[in-house]
Amino acid sequence: MTRVRSLVWFRNDLRIHDHKPLYQAVLHSEEIIPFYCWEDRFLSTTSFGFQRTGRFRSDFIIQSILDLKKSLQQHYSADLWVANGSVVEALGSIHQQYPFQKLYYFEEPAPEEHQLEQSVEQAMALLGVECISYWGSTLCSKEDLPFNLLHIPETFTKFRKEIEENCSFAAPLPPPLKIKVPDNWIVPETSKLPIPTDQTAVHSAYPFVGGETYALIRLQDYIWDTQSIKEYKETRNQLLGTQYSTKFSAYLSVGAISPRKIYEEIKEFEAKVVANESTYWVIFELLWRDYFKFLTVKYYSKFFKAEGIKKSVDCNWEINWEKFDRWKNGTTGNPFIDANMRELKYTGFMSNRGRQNVASFLCKDLQVHWLMGAEYFESMLLDYDVCSNYGNWAYIAGVGVDPRGYRYFNTFSQAQQYDRHALYTKTWVPELKVLEESDIHEIYRMSPETLESKGIKLGVDYPEYIVKPQKNKSLKYHV
Numbered sequence: 001m002t003r004v005r006s007l008v009w010f011r012n013d014l015r016i017h018d019h020k021p022l023y024q025a026v027l028h029s030e031e032i033i034p035f036y037c038w039e040d041r042f043l044s045t046t047s048f049g050f051q052r053t054g055r056f057r058s059d060f061i062i063q064s065i066l067d068l069k070k071s072l073q074q075h076y077s078a079d080l081w082v083a084n085g086s087v088v089e090a091l092g093s094i095h096q097q098y099p100f101q102k103l104y105y106f107e108e109p110a111p112e113e114h115q116l117e118q119s120v121e122q123a124m125a126l127l128g129v130e131c132i133s134y135w136g137s138t139l140c141s142k143e144d145l146p147f148n149l150l151h152i153p154e155t156f157t158k159f160r161k162e163i164e165e166n167c168s169f170a171a172p173l174p175p176p177l178k179i180k181v182p183d184n185w186i187v188p189e190t191s192k193l194p195i196p197t198d199q200t201a202v203h204s205a206y207p208f209v210g211g212e213t214y215a216l217i218r219l220q221d222y223i224w225d226t227q228s229i230k231e232y233k234e235t236r237n238q239l240l241g242t243q244y245s246t247k248f249s250a251y252l253s254v255g256a257i258s259p260r261k262i263y264e265e266i267k268e269f270e271a272k273v274v275a276n277e278s279t280y281w282v283i284f285e286l287l288w289r290d291y292f293k294f295l296t297v298k299y300y301s302k303f304f305k306a307e308g309i310k311k312s313v314d315c316n317w318e319i320n321w322e323k324f325d326r327w328k329n330g331t332t333g334n335p336f337i338d339a340n341m342r343e344l345k346y347t348g349f350m351s352n353r354g355r356q357n358v359a360s361f362l363c364k365d366l367q368v369h370w371l372m373g374a375e376y377f378e379s380m381l382l383d384y385d386v387c388s389n390y391g392n393w394a395y396i397a398g399v400g401v402d403p404r405g406y407r408y409f410n411t412f413s414q415a416q417q418y419d420r421h422a423l424y425t426k427t428w429v430p431e432l433k434v435l436e437e438s439d440i441h442e443i444y445r446m447s448p449e450t451l452e453s454k455g456i457k458l459g460v461d462y463p464e465y466i467v468k469p470q471k472n473k474s475l476k477y478h479v
Contacts, residue, residue: 005031005182007094009087009105009120010080011113013136013255014064015212016071018172020134021104026176033100033181034072036065037083037090038193041112046375056348056382059196060210064254066190067211076179081187087116088123095127098182103129106136106255109296110386111304138290139259139283140167145294152294155403159291160284172260203427205242206250206349206382215251219262222246223269232278237353239424245351246282250383252289259286292391295401304390306371308399315398317369324372326466327362330428333458333465335440336415337361339428348382353418359396360409365467370397415441431462444468 006029008022014036016022025032042053053061069080083090091103103124108114121131135142142149146166153159208214223229228243238244251257263283270279296303303309306317326332330342340354350358355377362373374393378384394400396407419425422437432440434454439446444465451458458464 003030004102005029005033005098005100006102006104007033007035007091007100009091009103010034010036010068011106011108011255012253013106014061014068015215015256015258016068016075016175017212017216018136018258018261019106019175020136020173021106021132022179023173023176024132024134025102025104026179029102030180031182032078032179033081033094033098033185034068034078034179035081035083035091035094036068037085037087038065039087039116040085046378048372048375050375050379052379054348054379055197056380057384058194060250060348060382061254062193062196063210064212064256065193067209067213067256069190071212072179076176078179078181079187082190082193083188084192088119091120092123092127095129098185101129103131105131105133107133108137109293111301113386137255137259138293139169139263139286140290141170142294142297144168144170149294150298152291152298155401156288156291157403159294160287163287163290169260169263172258172264203240203343204347204349205240205244205343205351206247206347207242208247208250210250210254210256212251212256215248215257218247218251219257219265222248223265227269227273229266229269229282230274230276230278233281234278236281237351237418239351239354239419240427246285249385250349253383253385259289262286289385289388291401292385292387295391296387303387303394304371306369306399308394308397309401310399315363316367317363318367319369319372320366323366323368323466324362324376326463327358327366327368327373328376331463332361332366332467333444333463334361334411334467335422335425335429335432335443336411336419338463339419339425342428344377344380348380350381353414355392356396357409357411357414359393360407361411363397364406364408365411370394370399412441412444429462431456 006025008025013019044052046052065080065082069082072078072080081094107117117133124131140163144167146162153162208218226243232246235244248257248262252259263286266279266282299309327341330338330345332338337358340350340358343354344350359373362368363370370393374390377389377393381389391400395402398406415425422440425440426433432443434456435443448458456462
């Protein structure tokens with residue numbers, strides 16, 4: 001009887017728990033080849049010339065790859081075959097050395113990833129390899145949706161309510177009991193992978209190491225050890241530290257943890273400790289993540305166009321590199337915006353509250369094209385997720401699923417509300433530490449003479465503001 005050998009293609013699913021392709025491959029095969037490819041496109045540039053995978057995300061991905069490799073070695077006496085370059089070429093090379101009959105993998109929703117899947121399937125068909133794929137990046141299974149995916153609700157609220165009323169979420173699959181690799185196989189060295197820089201900024205709110213091992217440690221810490229989840233709804237808009245939010249985002253983005261694993265832990269916590277608005281709100285955020293992924297399937301390439309999912313857009317965006325560079329470098333003269341952009345520049349992370357504000361500032365105050373911001377975030381964010389990133393930017397730009405349309409964030413009032421004592425701003429814009437906390441967010445109201453009396457000369461010690469604060473009456477909804 002022929003022994004079945006299967007290859008499991010790891011992508012944005014760098015874990016062993018709740019991994020359906022791996023689980024099914026082990027169930028239906030005698031031998032398994034765990035495989036990952038550091039693709040050429042990771043090293044490419046975006047349409048605006050930004051490095052596709054910046055150093056922060058690159059570090060986190062590589063840490064996660066190496067952690068997966070270590071887990072396979074320690075727990076299964078197996079190993080991860082890591083290739084560089086073309087996925088199709090790498091698979092063909094492996095097949096020559098260790099012929100396999102089946103290829104298992106998780107589907108991805110975005111166009112580039114989907115097109116790669118099609119190329120892989122075509123190449124494998126020529127080799128007689130059966131490709132078996134599963135949907136698995138969301139809390140709610142695609143098959144369990146209470147509506148046709150092409151008729152997904154146009155607002156998140158309606159989507160959430162239909163999911164909550166009609167869906168149950170499957171329990172996460174356990175790790176396989178065993179993984180047997182081919183006899184006498186030799187995996188390539190990982191020396192061609194970029195070397196993680198392991199440089200963490202002193203004030204980073206995301207000092208965590210990538211990988212499933214550390215994702216599960218973080219899950220245990222946030223939910224059980226510190227029980228920080230009990231206050232999530234109250235703390236989620238804070239800006240400093242590691243505990244104000246879950247910090248699951250980067251682990252979810254590389255698939256080092258499953259959303260169903262997080263959900264399972266939350267429900268157990270609710271049963272044993274407390275169920276409140278905060279525990280629910282983490283699930284609420286997971287459903288937002290689901291929503292963007294399903295929207296990407298529905299709208300496909302349109303999801304990434306300037307006009308987004310709208311039929312027509314009344315906007316005056318421009319491609320202005322001078323304005324963009326000041327925004328990117330945190331030199332706009334708006335202290336709250338500058339603090340957030342500097343945190344991103346030096347750590348690869350920014351709070352959700354910060355992301356909304358800097359996006360609104362770029363699109364609405366500076367009138368710079370939203371896709372420039374979205375692509376820059378793609379390069380810089382260590383927790384970059386293609387669907388959430390472009391979905392959120394389109395939402396703020398007014399070309400996404402925001403039912404209120406052209407939403408505008410008054411960044412000065414936002415700063416006063418969420419950084420009342422200016423602790424966050426002083427952390428990332430230390431040249432303003434000499435000012436009173438009540439003055440920092442309203443520096444634009446201070447006269448040059450008053451500022452110079454405190455040792456600050458605009459344009460020298462701190463930039464002059466790039467746009468004057470004003471209420472834009474043409475914008476329909478102010479936050």
